[in-house]
Amino acid sequence: MRFNDAGSLVLPVFAGIVAATIIVPLPWQLLDLLIAANISLSLVLLLLVSTARAAEVTVFPTAILLATLFRTALNVASTRLVLSQGYAGQVIQRFGEFVAAGNPILGLVMFVIITVVQFVVVTRGAERVAEVAARFTLDAMPGKQMSVDADLNAGLITEEEAKKRRQEIRREADFYGAMDGASRFTRGDAVAGLVIVGVNLLGGFAVGVLQQQLSPAEAFTRYALLTIGDGLASQIPALLTAAATGVAVTRAAEEDDLGRSMVAQIAGQPRAVLGTGLLICCLGLAPGMAHLPLLGVGALLVAAGLAARRRTPETPRVPELQAPAFEDIYRTMVPDKLVVELGAAAAALANPDSPDGLPARIGGLRRHLARQMGVVLPPVRLRESAELKATGYAILLRGVEVARGEVLPGHLLAVAAGETGEIPGVPARDPAFGLPALWIEEARRHEAEVAGWTVVDLASVIITHLTEVVRRHADELLDREEVQRMLEAVRREHPALVDDLIPGTLSVAEVQEVLRGLVREGVPLTDLPGILDALGRAARTTKDCKALTAAVRRALARLITKSAGLDRGAPVLVLDPAVEQRLVEDALRTPGALDPNLAEKLVCALADRINAVTASSRQMPVVVCAGEIRETLRALVEKISPRVAVLAYHEVAVDVKPTAVVRLQDA
Incomplete structure (x- = not known):
């Protein structure tokens, strides 16, 4: 049988031993073995939590319960032997004679001292520490899980590492919660020990006097020693178990062996050891004191302090307030790229345990943007803000607010995407697109969907708004470091492509500028x-970033056509040939310049046509024009609707035929 298979039999065998010990009268030889095993078990528990990290020994609370049951069963078996035979084995006999020196009064005093120390000092202290540790661990659990999700969203850890860290957080919370209950076992064990000793003493005295015809003095002496031996044989393991419980809950942050950590930390403070040794030596020199022991201990401490001081020479310290102050100043100069601040009520959406919460949705958003835009979403920091309304949220880009909105807890947002029926609700606006909307009760979801409304939950409202913000500001998020990571990813598959371009032909900054120009549109x-x-082909003839961007757009005609929606029947808006020819001539004569009167007419005419086409076709139109005026027209259209794409004729794939062409003649 393998070791793991044998380990599965431990609990059934243990339960059988406990039951047999309580029910079946045991011979004193077997009781001696079981008492020795009980003492060994308590020592194992104490040494286990001293050498291993407490939270890693997740079976420790259960082991305390099993050890308590085992001691209770042994108390029952020993009481049966004491009262029935007047002898309970060599272990109990030797404890009574050796520890108590044959003196019942001395034995009772020692037993009371051990029990009081266990109950009042160790057990009560461990119980309180376990209660506080469990409370603080559970309170800190959401923050730790949000930290894991933030690292996962930032790409600092993998899904597997995040899963492992979440399991460690849950295991730690479960451990301290269980320890809070396990500490009650040791407290009850101490009380039970006092009761059992009293029962044994009174019962033994009655048996000796009434059944064995002993004198009261003889009966008290015999059964008092047996009772004391039984009590000490039970309370000493109980004290060790209580001490193990205290060690487990008071060394939560220790990763190393407890003894090694204590020696290292005390030796790291030689002044304390040296000062203590000098004080003890002064005390030993005082008249009437025990000179030899005090001076001996003081000398040992002074020697230990000097030795530790030689091993760890003191170095001058910088005042403690200076370094953190500089670090805080520099930290404010490097704000997070993307932050979502949440009001007190909206902060509930940041629950990392919810599969529909913001942390889980942000992970999905990162994958969606990478597939659709080819841009990796930077780490999104979620934090609560007291400056916002309880139901509000704000999106910050590099420390500056770029968007804000509001969510209504306990409601859903119904957005009017077309013709809709009337339903009761609180009027609102979709924060992402500005469409008319209503906040409705969750119970009215089906009614709203039947009436033609598009219904979304609160987390989807924020994620949709965040998505649009990222699309609108994607070029600002594409910094030098991100471009370098993108280039390294391409280099792994196409090393010659990257090495021929960078740094010999173009710099990373120039590539970044071109990529930003593409993402911006x-x-x-x-x-x-x-x-x-x-880029490599175009860079042979020019280094101008605008010309390089135009060359790349021409090469990406099929991709641009698809992203603009022309392959899906998006309506096309073109200029009147006469107007377009005039704009081309002006652009060739004075590049970038445009007659103000003509520009104003164009903006008005474009706004009317875009709104009309959007309302009639329920699709965003695409403006197509000559390549010479594309950038100029793009600047005008962006003021009207940033989501309208502006393409040059040569940027439309040759195999795509527009289905609806609207000519702009009013200008």
Whole structure:
């Protein structure tokens, strides 16, 4: 049988031993073995929590319960032998004679001292520490789990590592919660020990006088020694178990062996050891004191302090307030890229244990944006803010607020995506797109969906808003470090492509500028090798970032056409040929300049057409124009609707035929 298979039999065998010990009269030889095993078990528990990290020994609370049951069974068996035979084995006999020196009064005093120390000092202290540790551990659990989710969202750890860390957090909380209950076992054990000693003493005295015809003095002497031996044989293991409980709950943060940690930390403070030794020596020199022992101990402490001081020479310390102050100043100069601040009521959405909470949704958002935009979402920091309304939230980009909204706990947001029926609710606006909406009760979800409303939960409201913010500011999130990571990822598969381009032809900063220009207009970076290949070919003739961006856009015509929705029937808006020719001539004559009167007319005409086409087709139109004026027209359209794509004719894939073309003639 393998060791693991044999280990599964421990509990059934142990239960059988406990039951047999209570029910079946045991011979004193077997009782001696079981008492020795009880003492050994208590020592094992004490040494176990001293050498291992307490939270890793998750079976320790259960072991305390089993040890308490075992001692109770042994008390029953020993009481039976004491009262029936007047002899309970060599262990109990020797405890009574050796520890108590044959003096019943001395034995009772020692027993009371051990019991009081266990009950009042060790057990009560361990119980209180276990209660506080359990409370603080449970209170800190959500924060620790949010930290794990933040690291996972930041890409600092893998899913497997996050799962392992969550299990460790839950295991630690379960351990201290169980220890809070296990400490009650040791307290009850101490009380039971006092009761059992009293019963044994009175019962033994009655048996000796009434049944064995002993004199009262003889009966008291015989049974008092047996009772004391029985009590000490039970209370000494109980004291060791209580001490093990105290050690387990008071060394929560220790990773190393307890003895090694204590020696290292005390030796690391030689002044304390040296000062104590000098004080003891002074006390030993006082008249009337025991000179030899005090001076001997003081000399040993002084020698130990000097030896520790030589091993750890003191170094001058910088005032403690200076370093943290500088660190705090520098920390404020490097704000988090992306932060979602939550009001007191909205903070409940940041529960890391909920599969529908914000931490889980942000992980899904990261994967979605990477597939759709080719941009990796930076770490999103979730934090509660007292400056916001309880139901409010704000999205910060590099420390600056760029968007805010509000969620109503206990409600759902019904968004009017088209013609809808009337339902009761609180009027609102969709924070992501500004559409009319209502806050409705959760029970009315089906009614709203039947009436044509699009219903979303609170976490989806924030995630949708965050998604739009990221799309709108994706170019600002694409910093130098992120571009370098993207290039390294491509280098692993296409080393020649990256090495030929960087740094010989273009710098990382120039590549970053081109990628930002693409992302700014919603061009996905999903085909990064194709983008770098187009950059390499275009960089042979020019280093101008705008020209490089235009060359890449031409190479990505099929991808741009798809991302703009032209392959799905998006309506196309084109300029009147005469207007377009005038704009082209102006652009060739004075690049970047545009007649103010013409610009104002164009903005008005574009706004009317875009709104009309969007309302009639329920799709966002795509503006297509000559390549020479694309950037100029893009600047005008962006003021009206940033989500409208502006493409040059050569950026439309040749195999895509627009289904609806609207001509702009009013300008």
